[in-house]
Amino acid sequence: MVTLRQLHYLVTLADRLNFTRAAEACFVTQSTLSAGLKELEDTLGARLVERDRQNVLMTPLGSDIARRARLILAAADDLMEVAAEAQAPMSGILRLGVIPTIAPFLLPVMLSSLRKTYPALRLAIREDLTINLLARLEAGQLDMALIALPFDTGTLLVRHLFEDTLWIVGRKGEADLRAKQVDITPALTDRMLLLEEGHCLREHALYACGMGASKSAQGVEATSLLTLVQMVESGFGVGLVPQMAVKSGLTKSPALVARPLAKPSPARTIALIARRSTSRLTDFATLATLIQAAPPG
Amino acid sequence: MVTLRQLHYLVTLADRLNFTRAAEACFVTQSTLSAGLKELEDTLGARLVERDRQNVLMTPLGSDIARRARLILAAADDLMEVAAEAQAPMSGILRLGVIPTIAPFLLPVMLSSLRKTYPALRLAIREDLTINLLARLEAGQLDMALIALPFDTGTLLVRHLFEDTLWIVGRKGEADLRAKQVDITPALTDRMLLLEEGHCLREHALYACGMGASKSAQGVEATSLLTLVQMVESGFGVGLVPQMAVKSGLTKSPALVARPLAKPSPARTIALIARRSTSRLTDFATLATLIQAAPPG
DNA sequence: ACTCATTGATCGAAAAAAACGATTATATGG
DNA sequence: CCATATAATCGTTTTTTTCGATCAATGAGT
Known part of the structure; x- marks a missing residue:
């Protein structure tokens, strides 16, 4: 049976393309990561990583598996956070992405309102283009994002907030x-x-x-x-x-x-988006309602 | 760190609501499953299952976690099968759901055509109502399904095949x-x-x-x-x-x-659907094309 | 040609985790 | 009060994981 640990090794290796660095990033020795990956390749019965002594690169199958592994790991992270969230909604660090044509106008009002209502919530704002925010959202590096539609949001969870003429x-x-x-x-x-x-x-x-x-x-x-x-x-x-x-x-x-x-x-259309598997589904709804209640201007 | 094994224990327990039966289904002893679940509850820091000596029932959080765990496990299964699939497309067992108002008319032609072109493929057909097929698809009990639109297919992968007036x-x-x-x-x-x-x-x-x-x-x-x-x-x-x-x-x-x-x-609209994470993405396309090429009648 | 540094694979030992079997505690129904 | 069923617990065994050390291959610099 495949384990999450093995998948984590694979994903880290896919990012670094170097066993030693990947091992460091996983806080294990190189031999451990090497063995873990071999184990994964054995259970899957397929070569995932091409390695000669000098270069490491992913096979097409390896890239596909790594992509899937990322989604699984993100979902597992969400699952773990659900438990924490359940005990204290609207608290902790919320990583929010905002596009540059929204941030300067919506954030000032929103942030002060949030700080007042939910003092336990700490917002980590990232201002970036929509396409980058979507990528980070799917990779589990963001919790939610404020973007403008129409835009292809794939399978993400989308909540329309208001029209902005x-x-x-x-x-x-x-x-x-x-x-x-x-x-x-x-x-x-x-x-x-x-x-x-x-x-x-x-x-x-x-x-x-x-x-x-x-x-x-x-x-x-x-x-x-x-x-x-x-x-x-x-x-x-x-x-x-x-x-x-x-x-x-x-x-x-x-x-x-x-x-x-x-x-x-x-x-x-201004919209709030998140992964479907996000741990902060209630926070998502709360934040959406809050923004709708206190529009900018 | 949460493990897939623990999640499997939780899901099985959520299905049976009985530690002993769930343990049997997982091919482990009751003490193992009991310990595994305790471990999961400890790492998540929350009670997932209410158990007095007589009854077992899931807490709301437990149900939510179990639901997420199901998705993760299905995705992990898909990942494992991708490796196998990559080495032999259109082979092995393909579990296909078909609604009763399609099956008798489309299957006869399709099955004989499939048997001829892909003798290594074995079809396990399930005839059921759309709503049940969708549930089984998401639970990983089916690989694909033939249904008729319009119907709410959630986040599933949908490929329109042809119009049926x-x-x-x-x-x-x-x-x-x-x-x-x-x-x-x-x-x-x-x-x-x-x-x-x-x-x-x-x-x-x-x-x-x-x-x-x-x-x-x-x-x-x-x-x-x-x-x-x-x-x-x-x-x-x-x-x-x-x-x-x-x-x-x-x-x-x-x-x-x-x-x-x-x-x-x-x-x-007759459509072929599958999980987005399905391991048989190429088979999905192949099957769709085959049905479109040889329509019923 | 010869070192030297880097890299991934491999091996044996140690540590950690998982699973088991037996037992206990606590209900329920007769 | 006894038989039955259930989940928790404990000590032991088995399996898995990790580590540290070493090896083999490669390329860079001298």
Whole structure:
């Protein structure tokens, strides 16, 4: 019978591709790890790791097994934490990922609210792109994440929190931004500034433009919403920013004007996600409700 | 650290609610299982099983842990089989579930085709209702299943195979069944015979009737498609049967007539499903392609 | 060519874990 | 009060795991 320990050895080895380092990481000697892996290969009846004296690399089967092993180990970790969680909900360290186009606007309110209501909870925030957050979530390096949909979330657990409509921001006095609710005309999409590749908000903005634009105005791309707004202020063009950013004062500058878009308003959906096997299912629900109750702005 | 053996003990105990029986099922003595469970409770730091001298029952936490343990053990089983599978695809025992409204029509063709192409593959067929197949699939008691959508398949892996339109069957000479393509009129839905509760085809038929009917004609319900057709022949009313059943001769009786329905034709989607972690991912694709290549009829 | 450092495999001994069998304690039903 | 059934416990045996030391192969540097 395969054991979790053997699977742990395999996964660690797959990460380091070096028996000695992997053994250190597992706090055992190299001989122990070597024997454990041999044992695993014997019970499975297949070669998982190609090793000549100099190089270690995984066979295709070995990679597949290692991938499965990761999921199993993450589920086992979750199982262990369930027991601890059951005795003290909303406590301990919660590792939360947040995308950069949400973090600066949602976190300030949320964190102070959390600190007040659940003083025993310690949040470890990681700000990163959606794709990286999903990977870390599945690898068990994060407990939950705040992201924006649409985005392919695979088999993860997804809870929609609220709609976040997109607003258009430009310089005060722009003729195209006079209306109370702005239509996105081709003239506007031509001047649309976008975030750089990787930000989901870039795709959401492109979709809102009806795919009318596929490149950022003047070929210049912004690395964050803050720089994007500053570029708009400098006259590079116009931009689409989420309502939560507008409400939290990102476009407060006297030189700028922000307007909602004409119905049906393009919007992204803010969602909380987690592994299906997460140990913090009740915390997940609690946190989701808390964010919904105290929206940003 | 939790071990798979301990989790196996817990799951078995959760099934039997008796230490002695569970120990037998695990091929160990009662003292071993008792110690293993105590060990698990100690490492988790929580009571999982309530036991007085007479009764054993799971705590809520224990049930949750057991549920997670089942998933982990199934994933571990899959992992072990991946290694075996990798060396000999389409061989060994494949446990396939099929719903009763597919099995009689699809299996005859499929089985002979499979036997010819993959003689090393031995199929263990289980005919059961969708809901039971899904449960067994998740518990690792089945490898794949053939079902009809729409149906909530949770996180399972789903591959759509083909559309199976619904035909209407009635007695020869029925005025309402003269047309080449029949419209489902209220007059027809009033006389519609349904399968008993639990068959997904019942729901699909109800949906095809535009929810116009919610009870079977005359309050009589059929226990299988065969009995349903016989009841139609006896004059109890009309029925909706899948095209694959018609094509395979279920409605061949000279007293009966079967007609397709007017477009857009109501249809169910035949699908092959499996656990996402299944060891037979290549077999899954192979089997799906094979069924699509050799449709019933 | 010759060292030297690195790496993974292997072996025997020691330590740890798991399993067993027997026994005990505590209920339940007759 | 006795027979039965059940889970916990204890001491012993068996199996598994780990360690430390050593070996064999390889590549780098001299």
